[in-house]
Amino acid sequence: MRIPHHPKLLGRRVSWLFSRNMDRGILMKLLILLDIDGVLNAIPRDAGPGEEPELAMSDTRVALVRRLAALGRIAWVSTLPAEQTAGLERQLQLAVEPLRVPLLSRAISESDAATPKLRQVSRWLSRMELLGEADWDGVVWIDDVLGADAREWAQHHDRPVLLEKTTPAQGLTEVHVVAVEVFVDGGVGV
Numbered sequence: 001m002r003i004p005h006h007p008k009l010l011g012r013r014v015s016w017l018f019s020r021n022m023d024r025g026i027l028m029k030l031l032i033l034l035d036i037d038g039v040l041n042a043i044p045r046d047a048g049p050g051e052e053p054e055l056a057m058s059d060t061r062v063a064l065v066r067r068l069a070a071l072g073r074i075a076w077v078s079t080l081p082a083e084q085t086a087g088l089e090r091q092l093q094l095a096v097e098p099l100r101v102p103l104l105s106r107a108i109s110e111s112d113a114a115t116p117k118l119r120q121v122s123r124w125l126s127r128m129e130l131l132g133e134a135d136w137d138g139v140v141w142i143d144d145v146l147g148a149d150a151r152e153w154a155q156h157h158d159r160p161v162l163l164e165k166t167t168p169a170q171g172l173t174e175v176h177v178v179a180v181e182v183f184v185d186g187g188v189g190v
Helices: 059-071 082-092 105-109 118-130 148-156 174-184
Strands: 016-018 030-034 043-045 054-056 072-076 138-143 161-165
Touching (some): 030 059, 030 174, 054 082, 059 072, 059 174, 105 118, 138 174, 148 161, 161 174
Parallel strands (some): 030 072, 030 138, 138 161
Antiparallel strands (some): 016 161, 043 054
């Protein structure tokens, strides 16, 4: 399948984009599956005596996540404890509370799959669909661990899917957010 270039993404390899039957010019309602480690790269902030340190992101990273949140509903895809993601949410101050994909750390660590979270993410999406709570038109998954199995899954998913793979050292960048903006506008990447 040949995917045309988009001017905002020239010179940049968008991880993977699979879309079917997408009408140009119609904005999609997105679900944005967002990992934390290797994507947001939050660091512990000093806490007071007897307090647990909260994770903190740079102002630049906060701005990028807020741009993503303006494009769709964020769902955390991380094994971090709820209190740590809650700290990130306090820092982000998003208009809509993010969802949380329940992940079992042990299942991920024992998985031989190229994308260890894929099975649990796929089950959660199916459960949301069965419960009538899947009100999105497309899915974006931003993670530092997305393998060939995720690409295969994306090709056969019933909604358009954009997979954006970050490098753990850099995490989420402007380029990833632009790829999501292009995707939501009905564009395609390379």
